[in-house]
Amino acid sequence: MEVKTVLQRLSEASGVSGYEDEVRSLVVEQMRALADEVRVDAMGNVVALRRGYAAGGDGPSVMLAAHMDEIGLIVTGVEKGFIRFTSVGGFDDRVLLGQEVIVHGRKDLPGIIGSRPPHVLPASERGRVISHHDLLIDVGLPPDEVTAQVRVGDLVTVNRSMIELKNDLVAGKAFDDRACVTAVLACLDMLQRMRHAWNVYAVATVQEEVGLRGATTSTFAVTPTVGIALDVTFGSQPGVSETETMDVGKGPAIAFGPNIHPAVFERLEAVAKANEIPYQVDPIPAATGTDAWAMQVTKAGIPTGLISIPLRSMHTSVETISLRDLQRAGRLLAHFIAGLDDTFLDALRMD
Amino acid sequence: MKDLIQKLVESWGPSGYEDRVRELIRAEIADVVDEWRVDALGNLIAVRKPIRPGGMRVMLAAHMDEIGVMATYVDEKGFIRFTNIGGVYPLNLRGGRVQFRDGRVGVINREEKAEGDPTLAQMFIDVGAASREDCPVRVGDPAVFLRDFVDLGPRLVAKALDDRVGCAILIEVMKQLQDTPHEVVGVFTVQEEVGLRGATTSAFGVEPDLALAIDVTATGDTPEARKRPMKLGAGPAIKVKDRGMLAHPKVKDRLIETAERLGIPYQLEVLELGSTDAASIQTSRAGVPTGCVSIPTRYLHSPSEMVDYEDVTNTVRLILGFLREPIDLG
Numbered sequence A: 001m002e003v004k005t006v007l008q009r010l011s012e013a014s015g016v017s018g019y020e021d022e023v024r025s026l027v028v029e030q031m032r033a034l035a036d037e038v039r040v041d042a043m044g045n046v047v048a049l050r051r052g053y054a055a056g057g058d059g060p061s062v063m064l065a066a067h068m069d070e071i072g073l074i075v076t077g078v079e080k081g082f083i084r085f086t087s088v089g090g091f092d093d094r095v096l097l098g099q100e101v102i103v104h105g106r107k108d109l110p111g112i113i114g115s116r117p118p119h120v121l122p123a124s125e126r127g128r129v130i131s132h133h134d135l136l137i138d139v140g141l142p143p144d145e146v147t148a149q150v151r152v153g154d155l156v157t158v159n160r161s162m163i164e165l166k167n168d169l170v171a172g173k174a175f176d177d178r179a180c181v182t183a184v185l186a187c188l189d190m191l192q193r194m195r196h197a198w199n200v201y202a203v204a205t206v207q208e209e210v211g212l213r214g215a216t217t218s219t220f221a222v223t224p225t226v227g228i229a230l231d232v233t234f235g236s237q238p239g240v241s242e243t244e245t246m247d248v249g250k251g252p253a254i255a256f257g258p259n260i261h262p263a264v265f266e267r268l269e270a271v272a273k274a275n276e277i278p279y280q281v282d283p284i285p286a287a288t289g290t291d292a293w294a295m296q297v298t299k300a301g302i303p304t305g306l307i308s309i310p311l312r313s314m315h316t317s318v319e320t321i322s323l324r325d326l327q328r329a330g331r332l333l334a335h336f337i338a339g340l341d342d343t344f345l346d347a348l349r350m351d
Numbered sequence B: 001m002k003d004l005i006q007k008l009v010e011s012w013g014p015s016g017y018e019d020r021v022r023e024l025i026r027a028e029i030a031d032v033v034d035e036w037r038v039d040a041l042g043n044l045i046a047v048r049k050p051i052r053p054g055g056m057r058v059m060l061a062a063h064m065d066e067i068g069v070m071a072t073y074v075d076e077k078g079f080i081r082f083t084n085i086g087g088v089y090p091l092n093l094r095g096g097r098v099q100f101r102d103g104r105v106g107v108i109n110r111e112e113k114a115e116g117d118p119t120l121a122q123m124f125i126d127v128g129a130a131s132r133e134d135c136p137v138r139v140g141d142p143a144v145f146l147r148d149f150v151d152l153g154p155r156l157v158a159k160a161l162d163d164r165v166g167c168a169i170l171i172e173v174m175k176q177l178q179d180t181p182h183e184v185v186g187v188f189t190v191q192e193e194v195g196l197r198g199a200t201t202s203a204f205g206v207e208p209d210l211a212l213a214i215d216v217t218a219t220g221d222t223p224e225a226r227k228r229p230m231k232l233g234a235g236p237a238i239k240v241k242d243r244g245m246l247a248h249p250k251v252k253d254r255l256i257e258t259a260e261r262l263g264i265p266y267q268l269e270v271l272e273l274g275s276t277d278a279a280s281i282q283t284s285r286a287g288v289p290t291g292c293v294s295i296p297t298r299y300l301h302s303p304s305e306m307v308d309y310e311d312v313t314n315t316v317r318l319i320l321g322f323l324r325e326p327i328d329l330g
Helices: A003-012 A021-032 A143-149 A175-191 A213-222 A262-274 A291-296 A323-338 A342-348 B002-009 B019-029 B161-176 B197-206 B249-262 B277-282 B309-323
Strands: A037-040 A046-050 A061-067 A072-079 A082-088 A100-104 A108-114 A136-138 A155-158 A169-172 A199-205 A226-234 A253-256 A280-283 A304-311 A319-322 B035-038 B044-048 B057-063 B068-074 B080-085 B097-100 B105-110 B123-126 B142-145 B155-158 B183-189 B210-217 B237-241 B267-270 B290-296 B305-308
Touching: A003 A021, A003 A169, A003 A175, A003 A323, A021 A037, A021 A046, A021 A175, A021 A199, A046 A175, A046 A213, A061 A175, A061 A213, A061 A291, A072 A143, A072 B267, A082 A155, A175 A199, A175 A226, A175 A304, A175 A319, A175 A323, A199 A213, A213 A291, A226 A291, A226 A323, A253 A262, A262 A304, A262 A323, A262 A342, A280 A304, A291 A304, A304 A319, A304 A323, A319 A323, B002 B019, B002 B155, B002 B161, B019 B035, B019 B044, B019 B161, B019 B183, B044 B197, B057 B161, B057 B197, B057 B277, B155 B161, B155 B309, B161 B183, B161 B210, B161 B290, B161 B305, B161 B309, B183 B197, B197 B277, B210 B277, B210 B309, B237 B249, B249 B290, B249 B309, B267 B290, B277 B290, B290 B305, B290 B309, B305 B309
Parallel strands: A061 A199, A061 A226, A226 A304, A253 A280, B057 B183, B057 B210, B210 B290, B237 B267
Antiparallel strands: A037 A046, A046 A199, A072 A082, A072 A155, A082 A136, A100 A108, A100 A155, A108 A136, A169 A319, A253 A304, B035 B044, B044 B183, B068 B080, B068 B142, B080 B123, B097 B105, B097 B142, B105 B123, B155 B305, B237 B290
């Protein structure tokens, strides 16, 4: 599997939380080639099952969760032909001005996010971040045509193509978390050539950015023996404390802390060492802010792990990762799954 | 419906203490539903069986509870300090009256020397007691705003329109429902204002195939209001998004189609803050396709909330129309 091509297709598809249709159809297509069954649940999660050789219908299973939704914008009104909006998920006001966007109205319209020029700003507003309440989208159409094409509740996505930087780094939108969806696909691709005893449920979740909602419901339905979430984590860059970041290009981060079952962490680390996969350790003392947080407290509790890809400039349209980290995350996951057996069930016991 | 709304809003029922409202609603609907039950949290669950085949189990939720206050301390002179039950704005309290469960009324005021934005900690309730011993209110006693219902003709003003107007709409829907393929489960929920708690458990128990919440939403149509697309009198608001949930696109679209087919005015709702029972129903069990119909309401969480009566009657029509035919989410 060519991860760069897959990541590019997923990244450039639109799929704001709650409206993941376009990216979902790509994910379903990819999953069908790699899994025994693929279904879409009531929330829109894609749930793909790869059967293990030893597992019956009720045998042990591992669920992988990576979210396919992206942060975006939503229309709140049209004023004199300009479009007002608010965010879905945590879009950062600092990176909105000057963006090229697509307004998903009755048909898709190209637009730009503009603002008053600096020359006319009162002194009190100069040098400040402009709130999205004061930004407007211009699609160029006369007011009556905008009103006919666009209404409250229409979605807006940033129009951005993936670009390749040097040294296997790439930048684009929605790598959070489609880099990890790609890693899950890479893992499933490897598993085609490996034996695994447990059932594998690969879930591309929805609505993570607005509150882990897809992971909440899909974990309930799957009720796995073990859950592994994959998400991005803060990559090292100037101005961000080293203690809060993982190095880009030095391997996926394996999280530990209260959200993580110690035996899952230990096994992931052991697998990385045994297979000479570079990795980093990410201590997270409280909420991980990922699907793992929801998975862990589903039903009577799920032993949970978290693998993260370091990413710079999170929640912008130039999120930056190393393709090598992505491939390593997929490999780590595949080897972890191939090693799951009854002895691991014993390792999970807390008593 | 105005008499019904008046009865409901003038009833007493802060979160966790909804029994009087529940009894009132039970009496209204007991004869028109096929069965009803009250669950462990106090949700009233009323079921109407389908008239014809081809439908789903549809849960409709409106919350019975209202915001209020609760006594936390009585001082030696008999003044009561209190905390909030749900989202109470200090600015709305000064000079207001509250009523405890036994009917006793107190007035709220603020420490005279207090400065800056009002906080609950600076406020107290005076029930006319001469001393701590004389004060009939005990720590833990809840109270709600005391305020009469006012019929302004096209518009209604009252406390607790959030969400008794939703309860009135749901009662009307259960009464008027004639021809439907769906098993319609009307749930009058508890504890919405303190975290959607009744909806969480009732949705788990009901296991619906589809759900709608009926609740109020904020408007942007008052002087110098924040920019919001919703306004009074433009019809029921079909929710697209609030802070807690994104409506299922097909449920939302189906509501829009229904309104357009029946010629019911409607507006689309994008709300930056707040949420409704729909948020917790949607993520119940393995997930429930969920939407929400909102009644645009001015001055939310004040003792004088205002709705447009035609918006209310049109919401009843919209929901009845929505339930008339099988629903395909495929």
